[in-house]
Amino acid sequence: MSDLSPEYHYNVIGRAIREIDAAGPGLTLDALAQRMGMSPAHFQRVFSAWVGVSPKRYQQYLALDHAKSLLATRHTTLAAADGAGLSGSGRLHDLFLTWEAMTPGDFARAGEGLTIRHGWFDSPFGRAIVTGTERGICGIGFASETGEDAALDDMLSRWPKAQFVHDPALLRPWVLQAFGARPGQNADTPLFLIGAPFQIKVWEALLRIPSGHVTTYSDIATVIGHPKAVRAVGTAVGRNPISLLIPCHRAVRKSGALGGYHWGLPVKRAILAHESARADAANTAM
Template sequence: MQTASPYTYGQIAGAIEHLSAHFQEQPSLAELADRANLSEYLFQRLFSEWVGVSPKKFGQFLTLDHAKAQLRAGQSLLATAHDAGLSGTGRLHDLFVTIEGVTPGQYKQAGAGLTLTYGTFEGRFGSYVLGAIDGKVAVLQFLADTDSPEAVVRQVWPYATLNHAPAALQPLADAVFDRSSTGSLTAALLPISVLMRGSAFQLKVWEALLKIPEGALVSYDQIATAIGQPSASRAVGTAIGQNPIGYLIPCHRVIKKTGLFGGYRWGMARKQAMLGWEAAQCFG
C-alpha cells in the first residue's frame, strides 16, 4: 500500500485547512505550494497522489454548496441504506464490516482477560494506531505527534493485556485502507469485523454510521431519526464523538444540518481530507 509520510501529511493537511478557510477566494496553485514550502510541480503531484484529485478539484468538494447538496440527499441515501441493510455501493458494505458489541460482563471488565494486539501505521490520512482482539478491530485512532499509542489504546481498553506486534496486523491495516490502482476496492480485501465496547445507545449510533454510503453526508438529526430517537440529536453527537474506531466507523460523514462540517476528534483537516477524497472517488 502506498502511504504518505508524516511530513507529507502535515504539508497537505495545512493546504486543506487553507483551502477550507479560503475556498471562496479560490487560492492559486502557486499560493498553496508556497504555503507548503514546495514547488508548484511537486505540490501538485503530492497533493494529487495523497488526495486523489487536483487541489482545484478538491477545493470544489469543500464548498458549502456541495456539502449542503449532499446533506439534502443524505436522508434518502440513509433511508435506502437502511432498507437494503448494507447492500448499497458504500465502501463499508464492500468490505463486509460488521459490528460486534462486547458482553455486559466484558463491558464492565474493560478488557480484563482479553489480549489486544496493536501497532502504529502510516496511512492516507496520517499516522494511526490499530488494535485488534481475536482478529477483530478494537481500536483505530489517528495520532497527534505527542500521542502515545499505548496510552490511546488504554483509554478504550484499560485492562486488556497489550501485545505490540504491528507485523501481525499488516494484513488488517491493508484491508482498512488499500485500494486498487483504478480507485476501486481491491477484490481480495478481507472481511472486517469490529469489536466495540460501548453502551446500547452508543452501539445503535455506531451501527447507523455504517449505513451511510461513501460520498454521502448526513446530519446529527438524521442519525437520531434513523435510530428511532429523533429528539436525541445532542446525545447522538456525544456518541459520535466517542467513536473509538475512526474511518471504518465513518463519523466523519456526519455534519451539521446547516451544511457546515462541524468538529472532529482527530482534527478538522483530517475530516475534510476524508470527505474530499471520498467525494472525489464518488463524484470526480
C-alpha cells in the same frame, strides 16, 4: 520502498492532502509537486489515480461549506438506506466490512481479560494509532491534530483493564486494506465493536451511511428509535473508537455545520473531501 508501491503512494497522497488543506486554494500544482519531490505531471497522475480527481479539484472539496453542499445534495435518511445495508455504495474504498460486538457484560468489565494489540501506521490523514484483537480492528485514531502521545493515551484509556501489547504485525494486513494501500481487494475487514448497547446501535447506524454522503444526528436518533436523544447520539458518535471505518465523519448538524470531530475538524474535512471526490469520480465514469 519503491515509488511504484501502494504504500509509497498513499504516504505521498497523505502528505499532499495535508499540504493542500494547510495552504488553501492559492497552492499551485507546480509548488505542490515540488514539495512532494515529483514532477508536476507525475504527481498529477499519482494524485488523480488515488483520490479520483485532480489536486485543483480536490481543493474545492476542502472548502469550508462543503458539508452544507453535501447535506443539500447527498443527505441520506437512514430509514431509506436500511435496505442497502453495507452493500453497494456503502462500501468504503470498495471494502467489505464484517463486524461483531462485545457483549454488554464484557463491556461492563472495561476490557478485563481482553488482549488488545496496537501499533502506529501512516494513513492519508496523518499518523494513525490502530488497535485490535484477533477478532478484528477495535480502534483507529488520528494524531495529526492531537499529537501521538495524546492519541495513544486516548485510545488505550477506553479499555482500562485490558492487556495492551505492541504488535503492529497482526494489524498490518487489515490496516493496509482500510487505508487503501491494497485497492481492489475485496477481502473482509473485520471490526470488533467494544461499547455499550446504545453506542453500538448508533455505530451500526453510521455503517449504513454510503461513502460520499452525510446524515444528521437527528436522523440517526430517529432510525435507532430514540428521536429525542439527539445529544446522546452526538456523544456516542464522538466516542466511536473505529474512526474512518465506522464513519462518524459522515454525521453533521441539521444546519450543515460539521459539528465536532474527536480527532479534529481538519481531519473530518479531509476525509469528507476524499470520499466525495471518489464518489464523484465513480459517478462520472459510469
